[in-house]
Amino acid sequence: MRRVSVDIGGTFTDCFVVWDGEYIEAKALTTHHNLALGFNEALGKACNVLDLQLEQILSQVDSVRYATTLGTNALIEHKGPKIGMLVTAGFEATVPLSRARGYGEGLDNLGQQDMPNAQRPDPLVLPHMICGVRERVDFQGKLVMPLDEDDVRTQIRLLVDRGAEIIVVALVNAVVSPTHEQRIEEILLEEYPSHLLGAIPVILSHQVAGRKGEYVRATSAIVDGYLHSTMYHALSALEQNLRAHRYEKPMLVIHNSGGMAQLNSTDALQTIHSGPVSGIGASEHLAMQAGLGNVVATDMGGTSYDIGIVVDGGIKHYDFNPVIDRWLVSVPMVHLVTLGAGGGSIASYDRMYNTVKCGPESAGSDPGPACYDRGGMRPTVTDADLVLGYLDPKNYAGGSIPLNPRRAKAAIEDTLCDDLDCSVIEAALLVREKVDDNMANGLFTELRARGYNPKDFTMLAYGGNGPLHCCGIAQNLAIDKILAPPLSSVFSAVGAGNMHQLHIHEQSLYMVLYDSNTRHLFDDYDRFNSIVTELKELGTQDLLRQGASREDICHNLELDMRYGNQLVQTTAVIPNHEVHGPGDVLALISQFSNDYGKRFGEGSQAPEAGIRINTIRVAAFVRHETVQFEDIKPLPPEQRKAPPPPGSSRKCYFVGHQGSLDTPVWNRADIKPGVQISGPAVVASEVTTFLVNPGWNFVAARQGASWFLRA
Template identity: 80%
Template sequence: MKRVSVDIGGTFTDCFVVWDGQYIETKALTTHHNLAQGFNEALGKSSKALGITLEEILAQVDSVRYATTLGTNALIEHKGPKIGLLITAGYEATVPISRARGYGEGLDVLGQTDLPNAARPEPLVLPHMIRGVRERIDFVGDIIMPLDEDDLRQQIRELVDEGAQILVVATLNSVVNPIHEQRIEEILLEEYPSHLLGAIPVILSHRVAGRKGEYVRATSAIVDGYLHSTMYHALSTLEQNLRAHDYTNPMLVIHNSGGMAQLNSTDALQTIHSGPVSGIAASEHLALQTELGNVVATDMGGTSYDIGIVVEGGVKHYDFNPVIDRWLVSVPMVHLVTLGSGGGSIATYDRMYNTVKCGPESAGSDPGPACYDRGGMRPTTTDADLVLGYLDPDNYAGGSIPLNKRRALNVIEDTLCEDLDCEPIEAALLIREKVDSDMANGLFTELRARGYDPKDFTMLAYGGNGPLHCCGIAQNLSIDKILAPPFSSVFSAVGAGNIHQLHIHEKSLYMVLYDSNNLNLLEDYKTFNDIVDELKERGTQDLIRQGIAREDIQHRLELDMRYGNQLVQTTATIEKHHLQRPADVLKVIEQFSIDYGKRFGEGSQAPEAGIRINTIRVAAYVEHQTVQFKNIKPLPENQRQDPPAPESTRRCYFVGHKGAVETPVWSRSNLTPGTQIQGPAIITSEVTTFLVNPGWTFVTAEQGASWFLRTPFTH
């Protein structure tokens, strides 16, 4: 297997190359003005390690896969085109009103408790750019009012005259019957053909989101339209760069659903959070192959700290109505929590509590932390780590980024020390303590909110800064075992290389599976089977269009179900995809009851209220060859070996310990599997730094994996 996978983050571009059994991990700074430059630099390092040219790599690999946070960053920065929205007449206020609570979406718990004072997000589509379309389709798909085409043409002209750069169409009940949205697209092309208007994109909401709910479907289409141009031009640049270097296969893009597809089969909305989702996919794969049980995936990069949960058996959590930035959307996305804590998180003085505040603002890769010597003027987490002695200024990122310790000391002293009335070392310790505490709180909240006990989980620490901060985070929790997985600094890129091609299609409906009033089971098997077959075929055609043979395509059927009129829906995965007899219906009900009981407690089921299906969802996918992880469990204590003599020592400062501690330093490449090191200790590599806090033991394992195990402090 020969494969290149890339995770383009806000600070670093991570690259993972699989080359006939060789695994090579490299990093380069992300070049936001042209993503191809950062990609070429990272891949160029891999080509040097292999002793061949970049062109030779791209000419021989079976695929190049991209995961990126570009769309996420573009949405946060609020840099997008002027959008025109066409919506059913009478519902023009749907998006601005946002269900009278939309301004609470995306806020933290404290912000949501004070909604009257919550700041509304800047709208992605301005109120004067919304036009009503005279048409109406009811909830079963019957046309109540035909489309008024003359009025529609007038509305389109007005939006174009107002400067609309992209048109979004979101009519009521279009997921049941899309005929009017399709006709609106035809009329737009009739009025403004490409040779007259240019390539103005048109986004139809039923193609973006397949579930009912006019508000979330409209916001999904708006967010997709808002990111369309940014993602198209950025990813097209990457694809053109591949062509210029002799790569001839289609470029593949990771989706936030946990799958991937070719660029021409990817919506901009599907790329949001695709980098962190790749890390969760890698965590799932690792947990299944090595039987780790419950794992909580934590990815600390330069900009953010991402948290995902994979329970035993490899089951991921999904959000079917996730909040992206400040917008509720209707697309199935692997659940994750993102905190504004990373190596580039900027530290400021918190006057209210007379301490430091870290993030969510980040220095990114340009200018980066002050110690990068690229113009950064404010202290960051990385500056504090350098001042505390954890980082080697001459060999950071394999020596490609020399660090200026004096500059880090100066910005901490100039920015924080006067207000805090302390020395730079004390201020750096406060930064370190605050960052680790924020991440621990986010991790604890996520696990507890879903009913899990942190001590039942193995914490996976990856990303460029994960192994550097993991002990400090775990010390605030009941977690006593941490795994820095194989290739931890580029683990999300590893996940991008393991993800399968997948498309998800879904359809909203009102289908009563069990009528408790009449004590009847569903008998209309044909309607159910026809919808499943339709969704299967749509997914199959998506993959066939990308060159996949029909016989290689597999399908997974999921049903969103509820008891009676409960607001809470539970997703059940159904093994049999067609209903043919009452026993099949009863099997579906049984699976739903089992899943509901697991989520809300056995005995909470309420079949006496009736059982409904609200959404039918089909995932069409094809499995590819993946990276194989070895047995990475730590050896029993009596089989471990002592380390060689340390290569050097470094004066380090640790939270909760007075004064400097003379800390031994080893190179990770010189440690064989089964080596045990008592903390405090530092283990360096070209792509990350492993910091073993006092009270922890570091144990090496196969394939470059490393364990941190909580032990009594013996220093």
């Protein structure tokens, strides 16, 4: 297997290369003005390890895969085109009103409790850029009013005159009858053919989101349209860079659904959070191979701290209506929680509580933390880690980024020390304690909200800063097992390399399996089977178009079901994809009942209210060869070995300990499997730093995996 996978983050571009059984990890600073430069630098470092040229690798690999946060950053920074929107006449206010709850989407719990003072998000499409067209179909897809094509042409010209750079079409009930949306696209291409310089893209809502819910479907299409140009130009530039270096195969892009597809089969909305989702995919893969049981995946990079849960040997949690930035959308996305806490998170003085505040603002890669000596003036978490002695200023990132301790101390002193009336070391300890507490609180909330006890989980700590902060986070949660997985600094890039090609298609409907009023059991088997067959064929055609063989394509069927008119939906995974009689219908009901009982408690089922299906969803996928992990469980205590003599030592400061502690420093390459090191200790590698707090043991495992166990 020869493969290149890349995770482009807000601060670093991580690269993972598989070359005939050899695994190489490399990092470079993300070059936001041209992502290809950072990619070339990171891949160039891997080329040096293999003693090969860039062109030699790219001309011989079977695939190049990208996961990126580019779309996330563009949305947060509001860098997008001017959008024009066509809706059914009379529904022009649907998006601006945002169900009257748009104030609260994307806010934390405290912000949602103070809704009168909540700040509304800046709209992605301005009210005067929303125009109604005369047409209407009902909830069953039956024609109520035909499309007035002359009116459509008038409204399109009006939007273009007002400066629309992209047109989003979101008509009522378009998911059950998309004919009018499709005709509007045809009219727009007639008015502005693709060969004209002024041609503009058009986004149809039913192609972006296949479920009912006019507002969330509209916002999904708006977000997709808002990111379309940014993602198209940036990813196209990356693809052109590959072509210039003799890579001739299609570029693959990771999706937030947990799969991947070629660039020409990728919507911009599907790339949101694709980097962290790749890390969760790698965590699932590792947990299943190593038999780790319940794991909580934590990815601490330079900009953010991402949390994902994998339970029972590989069950992921999905969000079917996730909130992206401040917008509720309708796409299936692997569930994750993102906190503004990374190595580049800026520390500031919190006047209200007379303490330190960390994040969510980040210094990013340009200028970066003050210690990078690139012009950054404000202190960050990385500056605090350097001042506290955890980082080697001459050997950070393999020596590629020399650190300036004087800059770090000056930034902390100028920003924090006077207001807090403390020394530089005391301020750095406060920064360290605050950021670890923030991450621990986020982790605790996520686990407890889903009914889990943190003690029952193994914490996976990866990302460039994960092994540096994991002990401080875990000891706040009473977690006693931490695993820094193999290739931990580029673990999300490893996950991108393990993804399978996958497309998800879904259809909203009103299908009653059991009518409690008439006690009638569903018997329209042909309708159910035809919908499933159609969704399977859509996914199959997506994969065939990308070169997959029909015999390699697999399908999973999921149904969103509910009792009566309950608001809560439960997703049931159905092994039998066809129904041909009452027995098959009862099997669907039984599967739903079992899943509902596991989620809400046995006995909470309410079939007397009726049972209905709201969404049918089919995932079509093709499995690919994956990276294999060896047995990485730690040896029992009696079989562990003493460490070799440390290479050096330095004074480090730890939260909860007075004064400095003499801390031995080892090189990770010198630590063989089975070796145990008691904290305090620092184990350094070219790509990350493992900090062993007092009261913890560091135990080396196979394949570069590292365990942190409470002493």
